[in-house]
Amino acid sequence: MKRTWLTFLTAVLMTVLMTVAAVAQEAAPVVDADTPLEDVPLDTVAPAAPGALTARDYLDSNDAGDKIELDWELSPDDGEGSCDVAAYHVWRSRSASSPGEIVAEVSSGQTHYLDQDLEPGAEYFYSVTAFDGTNESAPVVCAPVAGRVNLFQWSRISILALMIVFFGLVLVFTKLAERGDDLFVRRIPGLNAIEEAVGRATEMGRPVLYVPGIGEIDNIMTIASLTILSHVAKITARYETPLIVPTARAVVMSAAEEVVKQAYTEVGQPDAYNPDNIRYLSDAQFAFAGAVNGIMLREKPAANLYMGAFWAESLLLAETGFEAGAIQVAGTAMVSQLPFFVTACDFTLMGEELYAASAYLSREPKLLGGLKGSDWMKVVTIALMALGAVLNFMGFETFVNWFQTQ
Amino acid sequence: MGTIIWTTIGAILTLSVYSFLYKDNPFYKFAEHLVVGISAGYYLVIYYYNFIDPNVVTPVFQLRLGDQAIGFGSGAWWLALIPGLLGLLLYTRFFPKVAWVARWSLGIYVGGYAGLGLSPVMQARVIEQIGANALPLTSVTNVLIVVGLLGTLAYFFFSMKHKGILGVFARTGIVFLMVGFGASFGYTVMSRISLLIGRVSFLLHDWLHLV
Known part of the structure; x- marks a missing residue:
């Protein structure tokens, strides 16, 4: 008896579900290979624009000022939301009034682009749009930026600082040796x-x-x-x-x-x-x-x-x-x-x-100065490592990062 | 046929070199003089075609640098000529009265390389090491690294006698150094054994076809 009721209830449930599915299918537009292209409903909704865009001069040794690097935040529709961002378009222009031309198409999920072979010192206007294959989002723009010839690589300032310390020590000890100090x-x-x-x-x-x-x-x-x-x-x-x-x-x-x-x-x-x-x-x-x-x-x-x-x-x-x-x-x-x-x-x-x-x-005073300088440089190095270890332990990683120059 | 002849020559030279294990003998002397003479001639040709010809002769006399034409008296032309002249100055030491001029070239060569090497050495051997070894003492590995590093640096500290706490650290450093040397020795011996296996394989397989 129980089995009969169970079978009946299952049949009713299946009937209801199939009916709902049929109605939904009828309501949905059917697109197949035989459907004329003009009848295919177009995706007219553009993806949301990417987040904040920053453009800055690229810093590298021997940089001739012909590179600008760009970073932006992902569009809310990239990987989330409507999840339909196919790529980002990077636009470059020499004037604020025009979007210029697309210079790069960057895959979805990427937020970085290095623009190269630019005119050093010239001002460029950049914008980035999210693209879903049909529609372009509103552009996100940033302040104009120009590439500069970099005679100094700021990311390696730590090398200069320690070289000044080292050669300072060497010079002091060399002078002492030349003066006749034992x-x-x-x-x-x-x-x-x-x-x-x-x-x-x-x-x-x-x-x-x-x-x-x-x-x-x-x-x-x-x-x-x-x-x-x-x-x-x-x-x-x-x-x-x-x-x-x-x-x-x-x-x-x-x-x-x-x-x-x-x-x-x-x-x-x-x-x-x-x-x-x-x-x-x-x-x-x-x-x-x-x-x-x-x-x-x-x-x-x-x-x-x-x-x-x-x-x-x-x-x-x-x-x-x-x-x-x-x-x-x-x-x-x-x-x-x-x-x-x-x-x-x-x-x-x-x-x-x-x-x-x-x-x-x-x-020889110069060699003695070098030896003594490198000896005390070891002491400086140990002190810096100890300080770095303590700061690292306390969660301040900036100090240690300063020594990572690659 | 040619392969057999060259393989046999290679095998005879290999055995001649190994005969040194017994004692110095005419076969070893022959192999030694052959390889020294051939390598001297080989490197002369290599240096000419890889360095002198493309960097001096071709730019100065044929006015070409790689695939590009350069003008007579242009910056690139002078940049090829001046190092070439400095190289020629090295030969002044064959003339006792002006032999001192050779020191100019040596001075520029040594000073230039030392200057160029400063920044990379400071970066790789000091700066990066500070960043990599600023380790909190929260694990046994970190403690070993820091103690080993401090001990080794203490051993190579020359401004004080190794007494007291510095002596303790220096002796600890020596222990770490010797452990490291032992590991390196074992590793390298294994690689040398593989070289020996290569030569034995050449003799038994390529030459005698026994294995």
């Missing part, structure tokens, strides 16, 4: 090893091998290496020990020649300088490594000094030198190669120790 620099253990190594080579009557890396002369490690080379050359000149300097770059060879020659002259041994010992081997990394290995085995230097920029050849050199029984001292700021030097050499100047060594050895 600027303390702690002794680096690896430096004693250099002198010991040269002394040992002298006792054994064998040469010293100094490899300034395979970096170009523009590499700061190569420059620091040449300063240390000067110190080593003075010691070998005094001891009258041959100094062999193989190089992988022609310009580095020229610079090494100058440095060694100058060092020999300064200690009163200009005649002991042998230009044939400053050698160009090859620009090719492993050809250079192979040739230096050959020197180690055939000329049997008692001390091998590797100072500068090294890559994959570091272990090849250090391992061969170890097998040959030479005392070895290395110094590099190449983090990826330090493990090999630490493993295979007797002493290693790690990272910044290479630069500190050149300042320590020469006591």
Whole structure:
């Protein structure tokens, strides 16, 4: 009995629903492929206009002032409302009285456009409309804007600020060093090893091998290496020990020649300088490594000094030198190669120790100023990081964002 | 046939280089001198065609820069000529009386590169690092990063002796450095092993067809 009633009620409900559906279908205009185009009802309702539009000069390094970037807010009908925005039209004009021409069609959901190849300094009027495929919304306009040649990139002001601080510190310490103040620099253990190594080579009557890396002369490690080379050359000149300097770059060879020659002259041994010992081997990394290995085995230097920029050849050199029984001292700021030097050499100047060594050895005011300046710059850096961490924790992210310059 | 010959030459040179593992010998010497000589000649040609010809010879003498014609005496022409002349000045060191002139070129070269490198180095190695390491000590990872960073910076602080609290931080820094070096060493050894596998594969597969 219950089932009968249930069946009856279901039938009535279905009948009512189908009747309603049929009525609704009859009321709705039917559009199919056979319907003439003029009978298709047109979408005459334009989407709502986008929100506030801003246009500003594009800031970039080397910006020639020919770019303007635009940002706007989504139309209320983009993704919501009638949900019929197909694209945004960006209009550009040279006068306020005319909308000008469409210069870009930006997909719905996007709110940014970079207009390029503009006339620097010329004033442009922009407007943006939402477009649903048929209708254009009312335009949203903004104040006229002109591109400027940007000689200064404001987004990188933090770099300038810290460079001023750094060079201020360097200048102050350089002046103090020039004035004769005793600027303390702690002794680096690896430096004693250099002198010991040269002394040992002298006792054994064998040469010293100094490899300034395979970096170009523009590499700061190569420059620091040449300063240390000067110190080593003075010691070998005094001891009258041959100094062999193989190089992988022609310009580095020229610079090494100058440095060694100058060092020999300064200690009163200009005649002991042998230009044939400053050698160009090859620009090719492993050809250079192979040739230096050959020197180690055939000329049997008692001390091998590797100072500068090294890559994959570091272990090849250090391992061969170890097998040959030479005392070895290395110094590099190449983090990826330090493990090999630490493993295979007797002493290693790690990272910044290479630069500190050149300042320590020469006591040159400019180098000392640079070393002391970079030391105190580390303190400034730690203070800024601590301040940033505290502010970040408290929810003030602006300070940290200031240091994100990309 | 040509492939077999070149593969065999490559295999013989590979074995000659590996013979160094036993001791220095004429085969290694031959391979070493061959690669040094060939690379020197190769780089001479590469440097000429990639740098000297397009940047100096063609603009100065043929008045062309890339696909564009440049005028004699124009800004682009001078910008090609002056660095070329500075390069030539390097050769004055072959003449002892005027050898000092070579230092002008070196000075401009080194100074120019150092100046150009300042801003990127400050950006990448200082500014960005400050932003990335201003971390609140709210997790173990953050604590490790901050302690490791402070310790490493303390180790590379040269203006004071490593005593007291600075010494403690410096020793902590050394521990972090050595852990990092160990990881780097292991990673690189693995990549070197893959290079060795590549050469062994060349010998056994490409040359001898054994595998």
